[in-house]
Amino acid sequence: MMRALIAVLAACLLSAPAVAQVVVPPPSPGAALASPEWPYQPADGDKGPAVGGRAYQRYRIATPTAVLASFDQVSRLNGPPGEASDVAADPLYGDTRLTVTLNSFNVVQLRPAAAMAAPVNATGQIVRLWTKPIANVDPRLDSYKIRLYSTGTPSSPGANYHEYNASGLIREAQKNGEQRWGSFTIPVSQFVAVGTGADLTAVTWAMVTMQANSSSGLTIAVGNVELVANALTKAKMIISFDDQYPNTIAYASRAMARYGFRGVLYVSPAIDTGRTNKLTIAQLKNLHDNLGWQIASQAYSTENSTGAGGIDVMTADQRTAESAKLRSWQNGLGLSGGSTGSYFSNVGPTDMVAYPMFRQNFRSMRAYYFGEFSVVETYPWGDPMRIRAMGAGEFQWGNNAAIYTTYWKNHIDRAMAQKGVGFLVFHDGLGGGLSNWRSAFDQLLAYLDANRAAIDVVTVEDLEAP
Known part of the structure; x- marks a missing residue:
């Protein structure tokens, strides 16, 4: 009985029409595959995948060779102005940021607590400063001057120094609304002597002065003034x-x-x-x-x-x-x-x-x-x-x-x-x-x-x- 059943089934299978085999030709070697992500790809075999690895991480910020003025807290300023305050939002150092609000045409001075322990040779080097605009920096920041001193002290500066006004750099780059912390560099050769100037081979400290061109108000956070070595000899x-x-x-x-x-x-x-x-x-x-x-x-x-x-x-x-x-x-x-x-x-x-x-x-x-x-x-x-x-x-x-x-x-x-x-x-x-x-x-x-x-x-x- 079983043998007869198997024979019947085998006969049915043999008599059924064969299933057609579909042969898909392989793509020619090097042929580009259509991609909505790259509609203009060449026909020479180059392929740009739709997604892939992460691009390289950002460049490392340069290490300063000296800190000419430390501006991290109001309590560490010499003669802190009333316009300065410590704000607990997006600090550059520690848990607060030093922030200045200008509501008048008065010149505000930021002086570090003390001069550096030893003078540094700034000739041929770069001065770097840090700022974070909060509100109305552009167009209301009239001046942001960095002064380099080789004599005097933060409590008694004297009238001889080199100076550079960085307000144009700051306004152009950071505009009027709140932005990230950013840094700016100025070659020491671009600082202009005031009085008899500073001895740039023996700089001991720096000051920042700032002034608004409006009494309607601007707010800016500030960071240290640093000396950075110029990596270029030409x-x-x-x-x-x-x-x-x-x-x-x-x-x-x-x-x-x-x-x-x-x-x-x-x-x-x-x-x-x-x-x-x-x-x-x-x-x-x-x-x-x-x-x-x-x-x-x-x-x-x-x-x-x-x-x-x-x-x-x-x-x-x-x-x-x-x-x-x-x-x-x-x-x-x-x-x-x-x-x-x-x-x-x-x-x-x-x-x-x-x-x-x-x-x-x-x-x-x-x-x-x-x-x-x-x-x-x-x-x-x-x-x-x-x-x-x-x-x-x-x-x-x-x-x-x-x-x-x-x-x-x-x-x-x-x-x-x-x-x-x-x-x-x-x-x-x-x-x-x-x-x-x-x-x-x-x-x-x-x-x-x-x-x-x-x-x-x-x-x-x-x-x-x-």
Whole structure:
């Protein structure tokens, strides 16, 4: 009986139609896979994963060689002004921050409890100060002066010192609302003698004076005044480019290669790369692999702060993913240099919603400054999360016939005089539409070449990761 049943079942199975086998051909070797995260990927096999590892951590702040004035508590000030108070919110040191509120035009002095135990040689070095704007710092901070003394005491200062007014630096960088703690650096060579001045080879203490240009009120938190060693024995120059304009990069890369100079290109892949009138992947690889350019980071998918998909309206997790996609795209192409970031058109260094993303994911961040500044960037950076770079001038000076002599050359000269870092940011000024710019750029490169004994053309990575 059992044998008969098995025979019947076997006959049924043998008589049933065969199931068709579906054969899926494997993708051709190196073929790019379609990805909504990278719609303009090349066809040569490079793949940028949708998500990936964290970008490099931020740059370390430089250690001071001396503290010229300690401003951590009201009780430690010599003759504390009534405008100063200890506030238990976001302290820089300990559990309170020293905060000054100005409601008049009076000059306020902040003097340390005592001078240092021994004098220090400040010549050729850098003075660093710390501030945190709370309210109305810009435009109401009229002066924020640092005085360097080699004689006198905090209780009896005397009339001879060197001075620098840092209010312009603070106002431009930190604006009017509450921001993070930030630092600023000034070469000692830029301090001006008052009276007979200080002996800069034997500085013993420092004072800060500040004054408002309005009685409507401003509030600012302050930190120590420090001396930081200048890491440079001669000036450096960084020539950088935003937004991947092919005609500008073609002209600049050819001209710079004649001198062996390398540039820094800030790339926003999902916004620009591979699109019409933007650089291709092959061009990025050539700049990186063959010409030695640094391929630094800008945005990934958007430069908007608000509105649909804007950085400020993303969740914290979405911002983390945004940076991870950028890093993975760079890794997928084998491009290095992305640990250097750049703020976006609508997401600047004072955007405190977006700032944690930058702090978490980049070793340092570059800011774009309109107009000139008399003190160039230093190294160590004044603030590694706000590197001061001067816009080459497409948006502020246009096709100025004196774009080289008035602006670019002056910037280089200041860098050489201060043994600091000159930093220019170009957009599409060399694309051919501004008739004076290409000849001016040629002059810029020739001048840098003629002054190699005093200034080197470098990338950001050359400084941060030599």
